Amino acid sequence: MSASETPESQPQQEQTTHFGFKQVDKNQKVNMVKDVFQSVAAKYDIMNDLMSLGIHRLWKRYTIDCSGVRAGHKVLDLAGGTGDLTAKFSRIVGESGQVILADINDAMLKVGRDKLRDKGIVGNVEYVQANAEELPFPDNTFDIITIAFGLRNVTDKDKALASMYRVLKPGGRLLVLEFSKPSNEILNKVYDTYSFHLLPKIGQLVANDADSYQYLAESIRMHPEQEVLKGMMENVGFEQTTYHNLTGGIVALHRGFKF
Amino acid sequence: MPLPQLVTSGIELALNKVLLLDPDSQGRLRKLSGRSLQVKVNELPWPLMFSFSSQIDVRIASQDPQDTIADCLIELNLETLPKLKDSSQLTQLIQQKKLNLIGDIYVAQTFSSLMKDLDIDWEEQLAKYTGDVVAHQTFSSTKTLFKKAKFNLEQTAEKLAENLRQPNSVSITQNEMILFSEDVNDLRSHTERLAARIARLEQTAQIKAEQNQTKGSAK
Known part of the structure; x- marks a missing residue:
């Protein structure tokens, strides 16, 4: 679906979208995702460490290494959640740069803001509650946009990618860090077992919420795999689009430029 | 990873x-x-x-x-x-x-x-976990131990050096080494002088032989 088409012009089946393995009305998904993150916000960081055994920190480091960020850059950390990427970007861009931590979910944004302020990260960071599909920024604003573990929760991914393309400066780059499809079949099966059997149990134990982590596992399976996402980025105008599998493809970093 | x-x-x-x-x-x-x-x-x-x-x-x-x-x-x-x-x-x-x-x-x-220029007070760092008294005692004991170990090491090295310099030992003193070097230098000078003298004698003998040969052919 192109970004210009309205929902009214779509056939009935395109009025729905997936929420994990369920088909739901497109208008409902935003609120359903909001409920998930409202529920997990407080335990988000500890759950990330537990679920990935801390490796998510290295995936995020790799994203920053590939961002080409330097002092003076303007960075949008979209679906930035609790601000892991923002913290590092803020120190690197310095006083002459700026980082905007944006998230659709106010609970996540509040946790992120409190965490960063407690760490003394203030001055060059702004917090914006924003929908990735309709970013409230002028055209050609950012040198770098990152969206880490957020795109799969967006209802209309094409529209979100187009919106990111619009607000990116010419010469700027988008980095999408997201769960993907393991390249090895054995790893894929192990990963499946872990995701659908162990993950909800950890969620129940630590965050007292098995359903949200069941959704997490399902949403990962429903997310477009590496080549498909690369094609989606190219369709909205990104150039020199590449991806790099991390930890056997459990996660992939897609990178595209706007020229 | x-x-x-x-x-x-x-x-x-x-x-x-x-x-x-x-x-x-x-x-x-x-x-x-x-x-x-x-x-x-x-x-x-x-x-x-x-x-x-x-x-x-x-x-x-x-x-x-x-x-x-x-x-x-x-x-x-x-x-x-x-x-x-x-x-x-x-x-x-x-x-x-x-x-x-x-x-x-x-x-x-x-x-x-x-x-x-990093200046880290390790005793203070340890005191954060163990308290001042334990940290101070640990560091004092460690310092004393180090001093003793250093002293023992120096003494052992000195004794070893002394033993090696005894008459039957495999090592020599610095003075003996200097004297030996001087002897070697003297010997080298003598040898060089002798070599030069032999070369000069050979040259003289060759010239005389050539002169005799010339006289014989003129007769």
């Missing part, structure tokens, strides 16, 4: 932990705030980028030259790395072509000083 990021994560953690142990380091770090230093050690597979703010962030520097705009870039071999501790040596290392530096030398010098 992304190994390079694991390495930079470890370096970053270690550097910042060490800096926190010296309360004065923050003031020195502030001089570098907003600056960046890229270090390429030839033996390592990835160049490192150090960004300075209220802490040091360590990243893998991109291979793309457009992405790596650091205030200062240094390239060196692993063996030269420890010499960077002394910032006054930087110019000398550049002249000796052991260090390639592009950009602002001040960044490299300040970083070098920052690390060299």
